[in-house]
Each structure stands twice: as C-alpha cells, then as structure tokens.
Amino acid sequence: MLDMKLIRNDFEKAAEQLKKRGVKKEEITRLQEIDKKRRELIQESEQLKNKRNQVTKEIAEKKRNKESAEEAIHSMQEVSKEIKAIDRELEEVEKETSDIATGLPNLPHESVPVGETEDDNVEISRWGDDLISRPGDNPKPHYEIGEDLGILDFKRGAKVAQSRFVYYVGAAARLERALYNFMLDTHTTQNGYQEIITPYLVNDASMFATGQFPKFKEDVYEIENENLTLIPTAEVPLTNYYREEILSEADLPKYFTAMSPSFRSEAGSAGRDTRGLIRLHQFHKVELVKLATPENSYDELEKMTRDAEDILEKLELPYRRIVLSTGDMGFAAAKTYDIEVWMPAQDTYREISSCSNTEDFQARRGMIRFRREESGKIEYAHTLNGSGLAVGRTVAAILENYQQVDGSVKVPDVLVPYMGGMEVISSEK
RNA sequence: GGAGAAUUGUCCGAGAGGCUGAAGGAGCACGAUUGGAAAUCGUGUAAACGGCCAACGCCGUUUCAAGGGUUCAAAUCCCUUAUUCUCCGCCA
Numbered sequence: 001m002l003d004m005k006l007i008r009n010d011f012e013k014a015a016e017q018l019k020k021r022g023v024k025k026e027e028i029t030r031l032q033e034i035d036k037k038r039r040e041l042i043q044e045s046e047q048l049k050n051k052r053n054q055v056t057k058e059i060a061e062k063k064r065n066k067e068s069a070e071e072a073i074h075s076m077q078e079v080s081k082e083i084k085a086i087d088r089e090l091e092e093v094e095k096e097t098s099d100i101a102t103g104l105p106n107l108p109h110e111s112v113p114v115g116e117t118e119d120d121n122v123e124i125s126r127w128g129d130d131l132i133s134r135p136g137d138n139p140k141p142h143y144e145i146g147e148d149l150g151i152l153d154f155k156r157g158a159k160v161a162q163s164r165f166v167y168y169v170g171a172a173a174r175l176e177r178a179l180y181n182f183m184l185d186t187h188t189t190q191n192g193y194q195e196i197i198t199p200y201l202v203n204d205a206s207m208f209a210t211g212q213f214p215k216f217k218e219d220v221y222e223i224e225n226e227n228l229t230l231i232p233t234a235e236v237p238l239t240n241y242y243r244e245e246i247l248s249e250a251d252l253p254k255y256f257t258a259m260s261p262s263f264r265s266e267a268g269s270a271g272r273d274t275r276g277l278i279r280l281h282q283f284h285k286v287e288l289v290k291l292a293t294p295e296n297s298y299d300e301l302e303k304m305t306r307d308a309e310d311i312l313e314k315l316e317l318p319y320r321r322i323v324l325s326t327g328d329m330g331f332a333a334a335k336t337y338d339i340e341v342w343m344p345a346q347d348t349y350r351e352i353s354s355c356s357n358t359e360d361f362q363a364r365r366g367m368i369r370f371r372r373e374e375s376g377k378i379e380y381a382h383t384l385n386g387s388g389l390a391v392g393r394t395v396a397a398i399l400e401n402y403q404q405v406d407g408s409v410k411v412p413d414v415l416v417p418y419m420g421g422m423e424v425i426s427s428e429k
Numbered sequence: 430g431g432a433g434a435a436u437u438g439u440c441c442g443a444g445a446g447g448c449u450g451a452a453g454g455a456g457c458a459c460g461a462u463u464g465g466a467a468a469u470c471g472u473g474u475a476a477a478c479g480g481c482c483a484a485c486g487c488c489g490u491u492u493c494a495a496g497g498g499u500u501c502a503a504a505u506c507c508c509u510u511a512u513u514c515u516c517c518g519c520c521a
Contacts, residue, residue: 042479046490053490056502060447069501076501227511246476367477378476 001364002104004035017107020114020326031100038097041090048083052076102208103215106361108326109298109335115325122325124337127309128318131401132342141345142399143276146172148407150428152277163274164266164281170428171419172395175411176284178418179398180259180391183286183311187388191307193257193288198237200260201228206240209366211332211358218267221281230263234287235385242291242381243366249373252381253300254291257388259284277396278350284391290384291368294360297382298335301357305337308353308388315412317397318342320349332358339389341397352393355386 007014007028015028055076062069108114113122146152151172157165168176187193207213207229212220221230231237238256247254262285273279288307292300305321312319324336333356340349360380363369368381402410408426411419 039479042490046479049490052501056447059501063447073501078501080501 001101001361002107003360003364004101006107007032008035014107018104020108021105021329022116022327023104027100027104031097031104034093034097034100038090038093041086041093045083045086045090048079048086052079052083055079102365105329105331106334106358108329109357109359111323112329112335113323113325116327117325118328120325121322121328121338124321124323126318126320127313128316128342131316131318132344139344139400140403141276142343142396145399145403145407145409146277148427149409149425151175151425154275162281164279166277166280168395171422171425174419174422175398175415175425176391176395178415179394180284180286182314182415182418183388183391184257184259186311186314187257187286187288187307191255191310193255193307196238196241196256196258198231198234198241198258198260200231200237202231202236202240203227204229206236206243206366209243209368210236210239210362211330211365212236215331219265221263221265231260232264233262233285233385233387234258234260235289238287238289239362239368239383239385240366242368245368246378247291247368247370247381249293249370252291252293252370253296256289257286258289259286259391261285277392280392283393286388286391288355288384288386288388291370291381292384293370294379294382297357297359297384300382301335301337301355301384304384304386304388305339305353305355308339308355308386311389311394312339312341312352314414315394315398317394317401317412319352330354330356332356332361334359334361341393342401343397344400344403350393350397351390352397353387353389355384357382357384359383 002014011028011032015025018028019025055072059069059072059076062072113120115121140148143152143154147154149171151169153167153169156167157163160167184195188195201223204213204227207220212229212232220232223229237260238258241256242254261282263282266279266281269279277283288304290297290300290304309319309321319339319341322338322340324333324338329336336354336356338351339353339355341352342348343350359382362383363380368383369378370381371378398412399409402412404410404424408424411423411425416423
C-alpha cells in the first residue's frame with residue numbers, strides 16, 4: 001500500500017513512478033479525486049458528530065437536573081439521520097479508495113533500471129564461470145538424471161496428485177533434506193538468522209499484508225469454506241509475525257529464516273517448464289525475512305542477497321546476480337535482486353533466489369511499526385524477503401552440474417556430512 | 430463436533446445506558462529526596478484518521494476482541510463472528 005500523502009502532495013512524481021511500473025495515469029487521477037471527496041465527507045461527518053457530542057452532553061446535564069430535554073432530543077434525531085447518511089456515502093467512497101489503492105504496486109527505488117519486461121533486467125555480477133564446463137559435452141537435464149537413477153518420480157506424482165507434483169525417492173529425498181538442513185544451519189549459525197517453523201495455512205489478513213491479496217488470489221490455493229490459504233512462500237507467515245505490533249527501535253533489525261513447503265497454483269504458466277523440478281505446485285524453500293529501519297534497509301538487502309549467494313558458492317554452483325527492471329518486479333517490491341543458477345542442460349541461468357526490499361509497502365498494509373528511541377515517534381518498519389534458497393531448484397542444479405559421464409551424480413563436498421557420508425548418488429533401481 | 434464461561438489500556442482489574450479515554454493497582458519514563466541505591470513523594474504514560482503549524486505542538490473524530498443493530502446518547506442492551514478457558518467426544 002502506498003502512502004496516500006505521497007499521492008496528495010507530489011502527485012506528478014508518484015504518477016511518473018507508477019507509470020514505470022505499468023500503472024495508467026487515469027487510475028491515479030481517479031484515486032486523487034476520490035481521496036479528496038473522502039476527506040470532505042470525513043470533515044462533514046466529524047463536524048456533525050462534534051455537534052452531537054456536545055448536545056448529548058447537554059441532554060445528560062438536563063436529565064440529571066430533572067429538566068426537560070425533549071427539544072434537544074428531537075433536533076438530534078435529525079442530526080443522527082444526517083450523520084448516518086454521510087457515513088454511508090463515506091463507506092462507499094472508502095471502498096473505492098481502497099480498491100484502487102490496494103491494487104497499486106510499490107514505487108521502484110531510484111536505482112532500479114526502468115524497463116517493461118525481463119529483457120530489461122540488468123546483470124550485476126557472475127560467479128563460478130570456471131566451473132561451467134564441468135559436466136562435459138551433452139549434459140542431461142535434471143529430470144532425466146533423476147528418473148534414470150530412480151530418485152525422482154514425476155509419473156506417480158501426477159497419478160497420485162496432479163501434474164507438477166513429484167515424489168522424491170531415496171537419495172533425492174535425502175539430498176533435499178541435506179540441502180535445507182545445510183541452508184538453515186548456515187543461516188542460523190553463520191548469518192545470524194533466527195530459525196522459525198511457521199503455520200503453512202494463513203488467513204486473509206496475512207495474505208493482504210504481504211501483498212498477495214486481493215490482487216493475486218488466482219495464484220494460490222485457498223481452503224474452501226475457510227478463511228485460510230496454503231502459503232505460497234514462508235515470506236507470508238514470517239513477515240506477518242509482527243503484524244499490528246509496535247517494536248522498539250532496539251529490536252531492529254530482525255532476521256528470520258524458515259524452511260517450508262510452498263504452494264502455488266501456477267495459473268497462467270501452462271506449457272512453461274512442464275518437466276522437472278523447476279515449476280511445481282508444491283516445493284520446499286528456505287526463506288529469509290528481515291525487518292529493518294528505513295535508513296538501513298538497503299544495506300540489509302545487500303547483505304541478505306550475499307547470504308543467498310554464499311550458499312551457492314559453498315555448493316560450488318555457478319550463478320549470476322541480476323537486478324530486476326521496473327517492469328519485471330513483483331507487486332510489493334521496491335527493488336529486487338534475482339540470483340540465477342547455471343543449468344547446463346538448458347545452457348542458461350535459472351532463478352533460484354529472489355531478494356527484495358519492499359520498504360514500508362507491506363508494513364503499511366500490515367501495520368508493522370517501531371518506536372524511535374530518540375523521539376518516541378512511531379514509524380513503519382521496512383520489510384525484506386529473499387529465498388535462501390529454493391530447495392527443489394537447488395536439487396535440480398546439483399543434479400545437472402554434478403552429473404558424471406556414467407550417469408551418477410557427485411555429492412557437493414559440503415553436503416557429504418549431511419548425506420551420511422554418501423559421496424556419489426547412483427541408481428536406486 | 431456438543432455444553433458452559435470469558436474477552437476492558439503494557440499487565441492486573443473496576444465499571445452494568447449519559448458525569449468513562451475509561452476508577453484503583455502494577456509496570457515503565459522523567460523529576461524531587463540520597464554520597465549512591467532501596468523506600469517515599471510528584472508528574473507523565475495509547476493508536477488510527479481528518480484539520481491547522483516551518484516546527485514543538487494544538488484542535489476534532491474514532492477506538493473497551495471484530496463486525497452489524499437499537500438509541501438523542503453504548504464499554505454497558507440485542508445479533509453475528511473470532512479467540513481463550515472448563516467439561517464431553519475424537520485424535521498425532
């Protein structure tokens with residue numbers, strides 16, 4: 001949610017910023033008009049209420065003195081009717097205001113490249129170029145490796161659930177578990193995050209605060225006849241942990257990490273990444289969430305992105321970092337870095353982490369605030385989130401990058417202890 | 430899932446249509462006292478929205494779980510929902 005004052009006081013700038021994100025100017029103009037109307041109605045209503053409160057006091061006074069208050073009561077009946085009418089109108093206006101306001105994306109940070117699509121994203125850095133040739137000439141895609149070894153079963157996933165579901169069998173299941181344990185251990189012991197296990201179902205208010213609702217309902221699984229949704233990412237329960245609370249400045253920054261399944265309907269992505277672990281309805285992800293003061297949030301974003309990259313470096317998986325353009329950023333983000341891992345069989349980099357600073361966008365929707373030590377003033381915190389990392393995609397990257405000519409897969413050194421000493425994954429069959 | 434009880438500010442807790450943003454404690458902050466501390470005394474102790482202000486602030490409206498209703502007027506009466514506790518059932 002944007003700060004309405006920004007739109008009121010600096011309309012041109014807000015409109016221009018939103019235009020970069022594909023919002024039409026008419027929409028903002030309408031918002032400006034209706035916001036003005038809203039404030040007029042509020043003033044009207046409040047004036048009448050003030051009058052009513054005063055007369056009500058007089059009536060009480062008279063009653064106590066056993067005087068007649070008939071006349072005042074009579075005139076107040078009219079005023080009350082008037083107040084009701086104005087409040088009803090106000091309600092409609094407020095609904096339209098929030099319909100528009102809650103549908104507007106966050107304003108991009110000034111450092112974000114302006115563009116319309118992912119083609120306008122800008123590469124920032126690369127790591128591990130020298131490792132890229134490792135698998136040799138005709139690298140197999142990870143789903144073939146997994147099926148050939150008998151450790152990934154997409155067929156039965158589709159039979160028992162639906163397409164885009166999978167069974168991990170034997171060494172693959174162990175690898176997935178090894179990976180998220182390794183990631184959690186690194187983030188908690190080395191990077192200072194507090195480990196959390198969250199609810200996997202959350203209510204509408206939580207989905208609203210992080211920005212998924214109301215605009216992106218079709219992307220998630222909702223439970224019928226319940227005010228509950230399967231989380232599309234642990235970002236939702238982690239960021240909502242302090243919803244409607246006021247922290248003290250000394251509490252910040254807060255670092256949270258959680259491993260959780262993530263559920264996504266993938267509506268509208270039919271035909272994309274239909275095979276393999278890249279795009280499933282259910283996958284594990286180790287999530288990083290930070291709450292920070294506004295003056296520190298961009299430093300925290302850099303650090304968080306490094307924390308995610310560090311996992312790939314420890315796994316010796318080549319990657320690059322890109323900054324998303326204004327057209328490719330998520331709804332809530334002010335700035336987003338994507339980390340893309342090298343996938344040999346596709347001869348390209350694929351997203352494995354996305355680290356965003358939403359500034360006060362989510363905090364405003366969820367009333368996540370803190371009190372300044374100095375002044376005692378209350379401000380919105382900045383919230384950040386990033387994957388550290390998507391576990392299924394990491395499994396895919398390991399299978400492809402660590403495949404060997406005989407069809408087996410070497411286990412990355414750092415994972416061997418987590419795999420009970422296993423150094424090579426060979427056929428389960 | 431069935432039956433009953435509860436939900437008031439940071440916490441405990443009064444209040445039972447008008448004098449209640451809310452008694453009384455506790456906590457916390459500041460000040461006095463002290464060599465310093467404890468004790469004691471004094472003062473203060475919410476948020477949202479709207480208006481005014483360069484700013485410190487000031488004014489108004491709202492808020493006693495949430496939403497709706499009755500009334501000139503609701504913490505207080507009525508309805509719906511949520512949460513918590515107790516008993517029964519079921520269950521890892």
